[in-house]
Amino acid sequence: MESLNTLMQTEIYDGKALTDLVTLEFLAQLLGNVLAAAFILIVGFIVASWAKRRVVALSDSHMRLDNTLFHFLGNVVRYIILGFALLFVLNTFGVQTTSIIAAIGAAGLAIGLAMQGALSNVAAGVMIILFRPFKLGDFIDVNGEMGTVKEISLNNTVIASLSNVKVIIPNAEVWGNTISNYSVYDTRRAEWSFGVGYGANLALAERTIRDTIMADDRSLSDPEPFIQVNNLNDSSVDFLVRVWVNSADYFQYQADMKRKVKEALDGAGVDIPFPTRTLVQPGSPQDEERDAA
Numbered sequence: 001m002e003s004l005n006t007l008m009q010t011e012i013y014d015g016k017a018l019t020d021l022v023t024l025e026f027l028a029q030l031l032g033n034v035l036a037a038a039f040i041l042i043v044g045f046i047v048a049s050w051a052k053r054r055v056v057a058l059s060d061s062h063m064r065l066d067n068t069l070f071h072f073l074g075n076v077v078r079y080i081i082l083g084f085a086l087l088f089v090l091n092t093f094g095v096q097t098t099s100i101i102a103a104i105g106a107a108g109l110a111i112g113l114a115m116q117g118a119l120s121n122v123a124a125g126v127m128i129i130l131f132r133p134f135k136l137g138d139f140i141d142v143n144g145e146m147g148t149v150k151e152i153s154l155n156n157t158v159i160a161s162l163s164n165v166k167v168i169i170p171n172a173e174v175w176g177n178t179i180s181n182y183s184v185y186d187t188r189r190a191e192w193s194f195g196v197g198y199g200a201n202l203a204l205a206e207r208t209i210r211d212t213i214m215a216d217d218r219s220l221s222d223p224e225p226f227i228q229v230n231n232l233n234d235s236s237v238d239f240l241v242r243v244w245v246n247s248a249d250y251f252q253y254q255a256d257m258k259r260k261v262k263e264a265l266d267g268a269g270v271d272i273p274f275p276t277r278t279l280v281q282p283g284s285p286q287d288e289e290r291d292a293a
């Protein structure tokens with residue numbers, strides 16, 4: 001009997017003994033706390049979802065804003081609101097949240113040290129989303145991979161290669177390497193080197209190259225194209241040709257012009273040299289003439 005009385009007087013919750021817990025007053029208070037906690041959680045989820053939608057809607061209503069960035073910011077706002085709602089719930093039950101926050105901080109530090117590689121990808125992902133060196137749909141070259149950006153997450157970046165292969169690159173390797181973005185500017189400069197023979201009419205060759213390239217509707221006249229003799233090789237005189245074109249037309253345009261210029265030079269009778277080699281065998285007439293000399 002004495003042990004039972006001792007048990008009933010033992011402090012169990014919030015300074016209250018078991019004899020206090022079985023009272024109607026305490027049960028009513030506990031029920032009120034549960035209802036208050038449920039109300040706070042429901043309101044927290046509603047407000048968090050509403051806030052996320054409002055942040056995402058900013059990018060949807062302005063074409064110049066990046067969708068990926070605002071989806072990320074929307075999730076950050078949502079989790080912050082839910083975190084505050086959880087703290088209010090704990091306070092409702094009399095839990096001291098200061099010690100919990102300190103424990104979470106210590107646990108976060110330990111987890112961070114154990115997951116440095118994964119967290120470096122997340123940190124790089126945040127930098128990519130914030131500073132936006134590229135966006136969805138851009139054609140980029142990074143870490144030796146070239147393709148169209150299909151997805152940007154906190155952990156990795158997904159691109160579709162030229163062969164339409166899905167390539168997943170960790171964000172730490174994306175942010176830590178040189179990024180070439182071919183979709184930022186509306187125009188690009190195509191460049192070729194065309195060689196003609198030393199006996200060719202250079203004025204005719206230059207005119208043929210210029211007329212052939214500028215006859216294509218994709219060639220831009222502003223900035224003005226650059227077509228000049230650039231190099232004197234062992235067997236050819238090389239023309240350096242630089243022409244501006246819309247970025248969307250670049251790859252096909254560059255390939256088309258190589259064939260068109262070659263055919264045009266052939267049609268104009270301009271010699272296009274190729275490397276040759278003369279072999280002299282022992283006992284050949286060329287060898288005898290050299291010995292006689």
